Amino acid sequence: MRKLTVGLLVLFTFSAASLADETRTNVIFLVGDGMGVSYTTAYRLYQDDPATTEVDRTIFDDMLVGMASTYADDHSLVTDSAAAATALACGVKTFNGAIGVDSQHNPVDSMLDKAKRLDYLTGIAVTSQVNHATPAAFVAHADSRQSYDKIADQYLDLRINEKPKVDLILGGGQAHFIRKDRNLIKEFRALGYSYESNIKNLSRIKQLPAIGLFSKLGMEPALESSNPLRLSEMTEKSLDLFHNAAKKNPDGKPFFLLLEASQIDWCGHANDIACAMGEMHDMAITMIIIKRFIDKNPNTIFVATADHSTGGLSLGAKGQYQWNASNVKSISATGPDIARQLMANKSNWRTVWQTLTHIKLADDEQKTLDAFINQADENASDINVSQVGTQVLAYIDKYTATGWTTKGHTGEDVQIFSYGKGKQNFSGAMDNTDIAKKLMNYLNP
Ligand SMILES: [Zn+2]
Known part of the structure; x- marks a missing residue:
């Protein structure tokens, strides 16, 4: 079990006295x-x-x-x-x-x-x-x-x-x-x-x-x-x-x-x-x-x-009786944001991927992603972001066993x-x- 952190929201100023009008809710x-x-x-x-x-x-x-x-x-x-x-x-x-x-x-x-x-x-x-x-x-x-x-x-x-x-x-x-x-x-x-x-x-x-x-x-x-x-x-x-x-x-x-x-x-x-x-x-x-x-x-x-x-x-996909919540928890960015950061760091995208997702990709998956990232032009247009982003999200779904129908x-x-x-x-x-x-x-x- 984990206690939810309420972040910096500690300045809780509501007084114990309730609002003045008790007849209206x-x-x-x-x-x-x-x-x-x-x-x-x-x-x-x-x-x-x-x-x-x-x-x-x-x-x-x-x-x-x-x-x-x-x-x-x-x-x-x-x-x-x-x-x-x-x-x-x-x-x-x-x-x-x-x-x-x-x-x-x-x-x-x-x-x-x-x-x-x-x-x-x-x-x-x-x-x-x-x-x-x-x-x-x-x-x-x-x-x-x-x-x-x-x-x-x-x-x-x-x-x-x-x-x-x-x-x-x-x-x-x-x-x-x-x-x-x-x-x-x-x-x-x-x-x-x-x-x-x-x-x-x-x-x-x-x-x-x-x-x-x-x-x-x-x-x-x-x-x-x-x-x-x-x-x-x-x-x-x-x-x-x-x-x-x-x-x-x-x-x-x-x-x-x-x-x-x-x-x-x-x-x-x-x-x-x-x-x-x-x-x-x-x-x-x-x-x-x-x-x-x-x-x-x-x-x-x-x-x-x-x-x-x-x-x-869906929690579980493609016939798997499993959902990997802890893998989801390890991902610290959205798909498009991960894509942008991978394209901005073409030479060491593997390190960036690892830091942002903590997911270990298979060799052939790394090759596929590498090709997408290197095809993307330097200025990373929205189309490139969405192409790389789609592949990123496909791997996230695979390694977390998350499903979507639409x-x-x-x-x-x-x-x-x-x-x-x-x-x-x-x-x-x-x-x-x-x-x-x-x-x-x-x-x-
Ligand atoms: Zn909507």
Whole structure:
């Protein structure tokens, strides 16, 4: 067994006193994008110490309460992140690609809309662009998730009581908020929002409203980031800001917070197991931070789920009755990052490979990889990275016995995790729209 390290997140400032308003419940909703059941099993084995016989439980095991179906309203039975996000945000089934609109393309209210109308404090913290499909469905309305600039505009332009809907916005997406045709950050500042552009300066955000966009598009993958626990850090900051705001306000406003471990899905699309486990670790630490907050502020409900699964991840592949968790644990970079580093060190790529993966390749495999690396041109174009990266990931899958069935999503049910006030409401089998409806019932005048 191994104790999870919470990294540098030791400055835990929540006071023992709970938030002032005991009649209204805080709601924290965390989406693990693409996090099917095999991801939480893989994470349990990944974080376990192989030196001991028993497998340690994870925070996912401790909070597991139910299962949810995820299908979209378009007969495909396999949802995309937009339709699933609209289901989770608004309680409405819709077509793939839809952001906050129903099957007839009519805008529908999200739980964040409801919370804001009831004068809750509201926040979003994600590791993708803040206007990516999942968070977008809580704020915006669009027929296409690809309308990124239009969706970003709505974060400022759609108002409730004359103010933007979201008091705290943390994640990536500078490219969509600071554009030639419009500088939304300037406009947010004019409305009293503070702005930070570097996650290292998260501590500079002292009060609401605030916006922090820490990358042009999505934030760096956990395995490539100098802040691998960035969702955990943003979550801790959000809870701290809400807690302090409630303390200052004599009425004590409750809050609604949407969190997303956005990039589990991206690692799944890339069929990159080490990448996925890096994101899972950030999500697990995020849940530990939330649990600590709720233990001190019990008037809070927390629900986590996935919007769908991605990649058809299997533990064991090609007939093998085996999954080599410790080999996954030894890999310290994503497939594309390993490829880039191998191509940048052509003369001693074997040493670099060994350092980054700890996997010993057979002679013929070394020859194959050597040929790919040496064919790549000096400036390592994206095509070269993807060619070498594909071979790298094939060897990682082979030596970890990891399987994938698709580069897309899959339609099986996903888990529901809950903690706090009335967590039993989320137990058993339900549809993803039921999760939204039940959470909306917590939001009251
Ligand atoms: Zn996806």
